[in-house]
Amino acid sequence: MSTALKIDRLACNYRKQAVLEDLSLEISSGEIVCLLGASGCGKTTLLKAIAGLLPLDAGTMTINNKVVAGDDVWLPPEQRHIGMIFQDYALFPHLTVRKNIAFGLRHWPKAKVGRQVDRMLELVHLQEFGNRYPHQLSGGQQQRVAIARAMASEPDIILLDEPFSNIDTQVRHDLIRDIRRIFKAQGVTAIFVTHSRDEAFAFSDRMAVMNNGIIEQFGTAAELYFQPRSRFVADFLGKGSYLPVSMQDNGTITTPLGEHATPVRQEFVQGQDLEWLLRPQSLRLRPDAAGKGIIIEQTFMGDSCRYLVELDGYRLTVNSRELLAPGDHVELLVEPHAPVLFETA
Numbered sequence: 001m002s003t004a005l006k007i008d009r010l011a012c013n014y015r016k017q018a019v020l021e022d023l024s025l026e027i028s029s030g031e032i033v034c035l036l037g038a039s040g041c042g043k044t045t046l047l048k049a050i051a052g053l054l055p056l057d058a059g060t061m062t063i064n065n066k067v068v069a070g071d072d073v074w075l076p077p078e079q080r081h082i083g084m085i086f087q088d089y090a091l092f093p094h095l096t097v098r099k100n101i102a103f104g105l106r107h108w109p110k111a112k113v114g115r116q117v118d119r120m121l122e123l124v125h126l127q128e129f130g131n132r133y134p135h136q137l138s139g140g141q142q143q144r145v146a147i148a149r150a151m152a153s154e155p156d157i158i159l160l161d162e163p164f165s166n167i168d169t170q171v172r173h174d175l176i177r178d179i180r181r182i183f184k185a186q187g188v189t190a191i192f193v194t195h196s197r198d199e200a201f202a203f204s205d206r207m208a209v210m211n212n213g214i215i216e217q218f219g220t221a222a223e224l225y226f227q228p229r230s231r232f233v234a235d236f237l238g239k240g241s242y243l244p245v246s247m248q249d250n251g252t253i254t255t256p257l258g259e260h261a262t263p264v265r266q267e268f269v270q271g272q273d274l275e276w277l278l279r280p281q282s283l284r285l286r287p288d289a290a291g292k293g294i295i296i297e298q299t300f301m302g303d304s305c306r307y308l309v310e311l312d313g314y315r316l317t318v319n320s321r322e323l324l325a326p327g328d329h330v331e332l333l334v335e336p337h338a339p340v341l342f343e344t345a
Contacts, residue, residue: 001028001029001030002028002029002064002065003026003027003028003029003062003064003065004027004028004029004030004031004063004064004156004157004189005025005026005027005050005061005062005063005157005189005191006025006026006027006061006062007023007024007025007026007050007059007060007061007062008024008059008060008061008062008070009022009023009024009058009059009060010022010023010024010046010049010056010058010059010060010061011023011056011057011058011059012042012045012046012049012054012055012056012057013057014045018213019042019045019213020042020045020046020049020213020214021213021214022059022214023042023046023059023213023214023215024215025208025215025218027189027191028189029064029187029189030184030187030188030189031189031190031205031206032180032183032184032188032189032190032191032192032203032204032205033190033191033192033204033205033206033207033208034191034192034193034194034199034200034203034204034206034207034208035047035191035192035193035194035208035210036194036195036197036200036207036208036209036210036236037195037209037210037211037236038195038211038236039195041210041211041212041213042210042212042213042214043193043210044161044193045213046210047159047161047191047193049061049069050082050157050159050191051077051080051082051084051159052068052069052074052075052076052077052079052080052082053077055074056069056070056074063080063081063082063156063157064156068080080156081153081155081156081157082155082156082157082158082159083104083149083150083151083153083155083157083158083159084150084158084159084160084161085143085146085147085150085158085159085160085161085163086146086161086163087161087162087163087165087166088166089134089139089142089143089145089146089166090146091134091142091145091146091149092134093133093134093135094133095133096130096131096132096133097121097126097129097130097131097132097133097134097137097145098117098121098130098131100134100145100149101117101120101121101145101148101149101152102116102117102152103149104149104152104153105117105152105153116152117130117152120148120149120151120152121148123148123151123182123186124144124145124147124148124178124182125144125178126141126144126145126148129141138171139166139167139168139171140167140168140171140172140174140175143163143164143166143167143175144175144178144179146163147179147182151182151186151188156189157189157190157191158183158188158189158190158191159190159191159192160190160191160192160193161192161193162193162194162195163179163192163194164176164194164196164199164203165194165196172199173202176199176202176203177202179203180202180203192204197236197237197238200221201221204221205220206218206219206220207219207220207221207224209224209232209233209236209237211232211236216229216230216232216233217229217230217233224237225237225238225279226279226337226338226340227338227340228277228340230342231342231345234277234340234342238279239279239280239306239317240277240278240279240280240317241277241278241280241314241315241316241317242275242276242277242278242342243255243256243257243275243276243278243314243316244256244273244274244275244276244314244344245273245274245275245276245341246271246272246273246274247268247270247271247272247274247341248270248271249270253274253276253339253341255276256311256312256314257311257332257334258334260334260339262338262339262341268341272343273344274341274342274343274344275341275342275343275344275345276339276340276341277339277340277341277342278316278334280306280317280318280319281319281335282334282335282337283316283318283332283333283334283335284318284320284332284333284334284335285307285309285318285320285322285324285330285331285332285333286322286330286331286333287322287324287328287329287330288329288330288331289329290329291329291330291331291332292311292312292329292331292332293309293310293311293316293329293330293331293332294309294310294311294327294328294329294330295307295308295309295324295325295326295327295328295329295330296308296309296310296315296326297326298324298325298326301319303321304319304320304321305319305320305321305322305323305324306318306319307319307320307324309330309332311332316332318332
């Protein structure tokens with residue numbers, strides 16, 4: 001698979017303060033990548049740098065094997081063949097849906113423009129809305145128009161800045177699914193920014209979790225959730241519990257839940273005190289009047305319950321379909337998985 005975007009050791013400063021630092025990233029053609037992180041982590045700055053809206057202080061950037069920044073090269077936004085979709089849709093209120101979509105095609109032959117607009121309307125299921133104005137559409141429909149406009153000029157990459165944040169919750173999940181389906185069917189390379197873990201999980205092929213101007217980890221949702229390389233990634237991506245453990249020389253860890261095998265990690269030594277990350281899905285509970293675990297809290301989630309369980313003074317979060325009440329005793333069992341260990345904080 002060819003490379004759509006390659007960033008090598010990029011740095012961006014704002015008022016002499018580093019916003020992005022020594023950042024590298026490579027994205028394949030047809031891939032949907034999420035830049036995920038809290039406000040101020042640098043994700044929007046990176047998106048603007050890719051678009052050519054911010055200068056680089058160091059590093060190089062290549063789009064489809066063409067250098068667009070670095071080595072005394074700086075292509076302006078209009079020469080990068082990039083489409084952009086914004087949080088507030090950025091549609092022209094005085095133009096119809098058709099004219100909004102056609103706006104970036106002004107230099108195309110008129111007949112070709114008409115065919116492309118028709119194709120885009122069909123793609124986003126808005127064939128009957130071409131002559132309406134943005135204020136006559138719902139938020140989800142306006143974002144579909146923005147998607148169609150960005151795709152109409154057939155850019156090399158589409159950048160999306162918090163594209164779903166203004167959409168009603170009831171509509172958001174369907175829109176994410178539909179836009180992802182359109183992008184994958186058309187082979188679109190897309191990079192989108194969000195602070196929502198759920199949006200990132202649902203929309204992206206891979207995610208770059210950002211923190212203080214660097215990429216902490218880049219990979220699939222499952223890789224980052226179940227095998228985080230840092231506590232920051234582990235905690236940012238969802239609920240988890242930590243248990244103290246001790247590394248043994250035979251590749252096992254001694255824990256309050258018994259001994260468990262783990263691949264030997266060279267950075268950990270025998271007898272070292274560590275902490276074991278346990279996701280709610282990594283544990284299973286079984287009602288047992290003699291069990292050492294005690295239900296402290298219960299949260300009903302529809303298809304399951306989330307329990308806070310106290311065990312030997314430690315508190316663990318567990319998902320289960322068992323219907324239990326605070327005060328019930330349970331036995332805790334560990335589901336088979338590769339343990340994720342961190343040095344004791």
